[in-house]
Amino acid sequence: MFDLPELTVIAAQMNDVLPGLVVAAGTIGVSPHRFVWYDREPEEFAALTAGLRVGRAWAEGKWLFVPLEPGRVLLIGEWGGRIRYHADAADLPAKRHLDLTFTTGAALSATTQMWGGVHLVEAGREREVKYVKEMRPTPLDERFDRAYFGELVAAAGEDGRRSVKGLLTQEQLIPGLGNAIAQDIMARARLHPRRPLSTLDEVQLEGLYEAITETVRAVIAAGGRSDERDLFGHPGGYARLMDARAVGRPCVTCGTPVEKISYLGGACYFCPACQT
Numbered sequence: 001m002f003d004l005p006e007l008t009v010i011a012a013q014m015n016d017v018l019p020g021l022v023v024a025a026g027t028i029g030v031s032p033h034r035f036v037w038y039d040r041e042p043e044e045f046a047a048l049t050a051g052l053r054v055g056r057a058w059a060e061g062k063w064l065f066v067p068l069e070p071g072r073v074l075l076i077g078e079w080g081g082r083i084r085y086h087a088d089a090a091d092l093p094a095k096r097h098l099d100l101t102f103t104t105g106a107a108l109s110a111t112t113q114m115w116g117g118v119h120l121v122e123a124g125r126e127r128e129v130k131y132v133k134e135m136r137p138t139p140l141d142e143r144f145d146r147a148y149f150g151e152l153v154a155a156a157g158e159d160g161r162r163s164v165k166g167l168l169t170q171e172q173l174i175p176g177l178g179n180a181i182a183q184d185i186m187a188r189a190r191l192h193p194r195r196p197l198s199t200l201d202e203v204q205l206e207g208l209y210e211a212i213t214e215t216v217r218a219v220i221a222a223g224g225r226s227d228e229r230d231l232f233g234h235p236g237g238y239a240r241l242m243d244a245r246a247v248g249r250p251c252v253t254c255g256t257p258v259e260k261i262s263y264l265g266g267a268c269y270f271c272p273a274c275q276t
C-alpha cells in the first residue's frame with residue numbers, strides 16, 4: 001500500500017516526465033477488479049480524457065492528483081500496487097486498472113493488488129471527492145504543527161482507550177500513514193503500539209510528533225520504502241527499522257530481540273524494552 005511518502009515521491013517523478021504530454025487514449029476497466037472503484041464508465045473516461053494535457057501532479061494523504069488540462073483532475077487513491085511510467089506504451093502490463101497513453105508513445109499505468117479508487121473530476125472539484133473532502137492535515141501540511149498535534153491527540157485519546165497505533169493507523173486521523181510506516185514511527189518515539197494516548201506525557205508527545213514528521217521526511221528523502229516501487233519500477237531506498245525480518249533480531253538500540261504481535265488489524269514489530 002502506498003503511503004504519503006511513496007505517493008509524494010511518485011508525484012515528483014511524474015513531474016519530471018509527464019507535464020505537457022497529451023493523452024491519446026485513456027482506458028479504465030481493462031482488468032476487472034471488484035475492489036477498484038471508478039466514478040466513470042470506460043467510454044466516458046476515454047471520451048473525457050482524449051486530447052488533454054498533463055499538468056503538475058501532487059499527493060495528499062493516500063491520494064495522488066494528476067491534472068489533465070484543461071478542466072479535469074485524475075485522482076488515484078488508496079492504491080496498493082503499482083503506478084508506472086512506460087517510455088513505450090508497448091510495455092504496458094497486461095493486468096492494469098487504469099492507463100493513459102500519450103501522443104509521444106509513452107504511457108502511464110496503475111495496477112492494484114488490493115483496492116483503490118479512480119476518479120476523473122472537474123478541476124476545482126477534486127476536494128469534493130469522498131475521503132478527500134474530510135481529509136485532515138497530513139504530516140506534510142503546514143497546519144500539522146505541534147499545537148495542532150496536541151489537540152488531535154487530546155481529542156483522539158479522550159475516551160482513554162485509543163492507543164498510539166490507533167492514532168497512527170485508524171480513521172485516517174493522520175492521513176497518509178499506514179501500518180508499515182507506523183512501525184518505524186513507534187520505534188523512533190520509543191512507544192509501545194498499545195500505549196494509551198491518554199497516558200503520554202509532554203516529552204513523549206513531543207517525541208511522537210517529531211517521530212511522525214521525521215519518519216515521513218526520511219522515507220521521502222530516500223525515495224520511498226524499499227518494499228514499494230516507484231514510478232520507474234525501482235524500489236525505494238528506505239529500509240524499514242521494524243518489519244517481519246526484524247523479528248527475533250536484536251534491537252539496534254538495546255539488543256533486546258524484536259517481538260511481533262497482532263494488533264488493530266495488522267502485525268506490529270517492536271522492541272519490548274525500548275518501546276513502553
Ligand SMILES: [Zn+2]
Nearest residue numbers: 251254271274
Ligand atoms: Zn530496544
